[in-house]
Amino acid sequence: MARKTREEAEQTRHLLLDTAEQVFWEKGVAATSLADIAAAAGLTRGAIYWHFSNKLDLFNALCDRIIPELDSLDARLLDPAINPATRLWQHGHAMFALLHDSPRIRRICGIHHLGCEQVGEMAPLLLEQISWTQEKQAKLQQVLLCAQEQHLLRDDVDPKLAAIGLHSLYGGLIHSWLLAQDDRTIHHNLSALLSPYFEGIFKERCWLQPLPCAAE
Amino acid sequence: MARKTREEAEQTRHLLLDTAEQVFWEKGVAATSLADIAAAAGLTRGAIYWHFSNKLDLFNALCDRIIPELDSLDARLLDPAINPATRLWQHGHAMFALLHDSPRIRRICGIHHLGCEQVGEMAPLLLEQISWTQEKQAKLQQVLLCAQEQHLLRDDVDPKLAAIGLHSLYGGLIHSWLLAQDDRTIHHNLSALLSPYFEGIFKERCWLQPLPCAAE
């Protein structure tokens, strides 16, 4: 082969990322060699080593591609025009809608949950996940605090703990979702699955009212 | 070295299992070679291949050691002498007590959540986890159905979905627990973390009443 134009090169870079995403999801990160990826992409390891320094670099690049989508998901959490309880409710639904609609999000979440080790050599991943988790919980906590100020929270609910619980519930549901991808139970009954926790946190189904200050 | 007595042999077998558990948890399963384990145990690969056929066999044997503890946990779920809601409540607390008290349970759960891949070559693990998850959810559902017959459930709650939600919440909390092992927040506030979901599922805090048929 010979040299390609810059556009074509960028194209092969994306092809490598797409292919790696597929193979990582099918075989697991550690069990996948760079030769596997190159072969699946119809290229050679030379192409990979040209665009990336090693497997970890490739993996990180591949994961970074979904950051904007995840960020835009969180952005709507802080929209003050909507009742904070409703914001959380919609945010939960938006998360699973994203998971349902985007095969890429699904695969990368799947790789993180089931397809890679996060200890030892991959410990940086773990640290990243911890900080990401804390940020996420902080955002949830912020919205819950806002709800508390508007007297939407039940009296015995601590916003910080509710944030941890909600985040854990999301994580657990995503995990169950990924375990059986073809089972649509969670997707079709998401409201019924989330309702109990919302019921236990908020007063009088206020999360179903889009108005900014429904209660009080 | 020479031959040891049967007792000593059994002892080295357990030493290998203990050591593998440690190293797998520290470095991850795929990143750990049999030579690593043997060296950490002060033995050689010969000892491992004598007692186990390969790494997967060793890993399975290591995981099987916690089955009785997990089973005894579930056994108390079906004790009809106690209010089903209370049974679920106590079961949730017992799970985290076990996680807190037993380093072995903690490590093996940690390995499953963060230290091993469950796709590709390790897919049997995934299938096992799926069937285990379904069994667990079925048990929870059974207790919830029992609660429904006693009119302890809120009217709009579906036992099957509540079982999935409860199980996911447990899984997510365990994951958060394992991510930051030295953070005792979850352990110290478990009741406050579980309460919302119970509040959303059951009527009038009936899970705090140990009597068999508190409601109706």
Add this chain to the structure above:
DNA sequence: GTTTACATACATACACGGATGTATGTATTA
């Protein structure tokens, strides 16, 4: 109660493949 014969519980040694990283080749393209 020895002795003998075999099984046991490993350690050591070897052969093999496979993965990595790098060095080099090569045809474009800018």
Add this chain to the structure above:
DNA sequence: TAATACATACATCCGTGTATGTATGTAAAC
């Protein structure tokens, strides 16, 4: 013509599985 975008070739190491060695425990034979 020089940098680019790869493919190819090479050297190295590491992990596995197995084969073999070996000293001891163990049980039966005598």
